Amino acid sequence: MPQGDYIEEFRKRFGERPDLSERERKRRAREPHKIAATSKELRGLKAKIFQRERFKDKVRLRKEEHLLKRGETLKKGKTSEDERLKNALPAYLLDREDAVRAKTLTNTIRQKRKEKGGKWDVPLPKVRPIPDDEVFRVVRTGKKSKQKEWKRMVTKVTFVGDGFTRRPPKYERFIRPMALRMRRANVTHPELKVTFSLDILGVKKNPSSSLYTQLGVITRGTIIEVNVSELGLVTTSGRVVWGKYAQVTNDPERDGTINAVMLI
């Protein structure tokens, strides 16, 4: 339980107690005894964690001691100056680095479209094939129920395009439930480590079956096309990039969202 800052409050009002420095000196002097007692007492994982920290401390101390002997000071890690010298920025962008950079999508990252042959250098090269009986549930329709079992309900997340019109129920073979239709995906740019919520344009390929691709079923490993027009990507020829492919990395029907990684 947090007890508040009563000690600071006290010190502000009445000053430090007269024997404070003495008590602190004593506490410091007792510190190794306390640590030794703890390390004896601890068992199992807690002991491991404790010893790991203790080991790190000792290494640091030994290094410092070593350097002290040679009259040097401990070197700091990479300075921020060095870090900043990497990507030069003009004067007018220096103070707005964070604000502007977050949404950067550089053009040097070329868009590689390997459409031919469907060969993809994808983040998830192997996905579990999903059998039909997992995706489709049999829907019984009609009064003479036992006979008419030819309708299928898709139990996975689907993408249904804008231009879709339902067929007459009599001829409708696949039902894609409204609750499982999704239009947006959270797409991560792997090199920039930024995530955008982008509109889905279509399902390019579902690795399990071409039927799923046709139906727009989105499962783990599916390649979807997303709308990146608002990111302002431009090809070297000056045209605006509109659609880009991304691979789904989660199970959308379980998570309720689609997470994907952009293919570059």
Place this chain on the structure above:
Amino acid sequence: MMTITMLRGPSNGQQRSKSAWKRCAMHTGESQRTRAKRLNATLNGQSRLELLASDLESKAVAAAATGDKAPDVTAVLRGLAALPFAFVLMESGHEIRQTLGDAIPDDQPMNAERLLHIQFFPQASFLIRSISRCSATVPGHTDAVLCLSFSPDARWLASGSGDRTVRLWDPDTQLPRVTLAGHQGWVLILAWSPDARWLASGSMDHTIRIWDVESELHSSHGQGIGCSEARSVLTGHRRWITALCWEPYHCSDGRCERLASASKDGTIRLWNIRTGRCERSLSGHRAGVTALRWSGRGILYSASQDCTIQAWDAQTGACLQVLQIHGHWVNTMALSSDYLLRCGAFTVDDETMNSSKVDGRHGIRARRLSVAEAADRLARLGAERLCAGSDDHTLSLITLEPDEHGDWSQARWRTTRLTGHQQLVNHVSFSPDGRWIASASFDKSVRLWNGFSGKHVTTFRQHVQAVYMCCWSADARLLASASKDSTVKVYDIRQGGLKRDLPGHADEVYAIDWSVDGRVAATGGKDCRLKLWR
């Protein structure tokens, strides 16, 4: 019947009051009386434009009789005047391109009582050909190119980069000439002295270095690429340098030895490069200074991130005015005389542009001016106007006038707020003739404003990413913009649309500059390449 009132164009830009204009009135209603009258209009105070009123009028009458909307005034005047003119309807700001009828908006019906005020401006008699292709992509820099600047005589191009060097290029041969190394940090800003002898570079390492370009080029002449050291290093600032500005050519009596520098640490320093000393340190801003302009009248304007614009007396270092106009950082400033101040001791005028006399060795088209000529040229442009762009998404157009006794500390200032951008304004620039203001914003658009009234003229929405910079061609007919989306776009001001789309850079374009003689433009950006466009 229609009345046309011709007014003298504001040849020196400042005469906004009606009475100040010389009226050349012509009443088609009183045709008998005025038929024989000649129209006299004084232009630039020098050349006299004589117009035969009857010629113009007879057309107007004929047009009225045949039921046409209006006569082709421009054609008539163009035939008579030696200089090309631009005619603008004063009320709407529309330019008359073909006929008067076309320029009048359809929703404003014409009638006999209506008085039309037409303003006319002399235009550059030379025509700059639009850049249309990338003539060279020159590698050399090993980090992003951050700033570019053509020398005032258009002979050299200097580029500063994140690799801590300044490089000099020859735009004619498109080859590198000299590498100026010495800075310890990114080179953020470059400024040529008005006589094109010195190059000042400001850097992330808090120093300014002065390079003697003339001797550099002579020493390395014929040896190909040379490498050299700075003439002097000016230290004093505590943060990086954000802006550099040389004293105007005529103010310094042609000596070109004073330099002003602004820094992120909030101070402005005045240096004398002969002595290498800091003459004054002006500390009035509470935050980093972002832009600096040394006006032709010896006033130093500075814009800062503390939301103010301050005016300083460059001689005494006294703060004359603190203008608190903006609600957020002021990012950029432009003076209506920027182009002339930049050209400094050189001129690219009708004579040099149209003559076929080209210097054999360098192909110079710039002619050297005397101090008096330079002062006179600036005086002809009239009162200086200052335009500032800010993070609060607006621009302001400021005119600062001294009081009756010429006392600048009691200066009166008028501001006009230019609203329309939806994101911060990153760069503004006045056209060389001071008629237009172009502003580049992070809302992906370039906007064009009237340079006198500040009225919005048009918006160019061609870029798909933030626009970083824009720059004008010397004849003020073309505008080029550089953007984060890796393209450069050229706009035609008269047609009001995109003229050229110039892709080619592989990444963001940080800097663009069009040489003062308009032959070549250069761009540089994050892809470390310098591109020359012709």
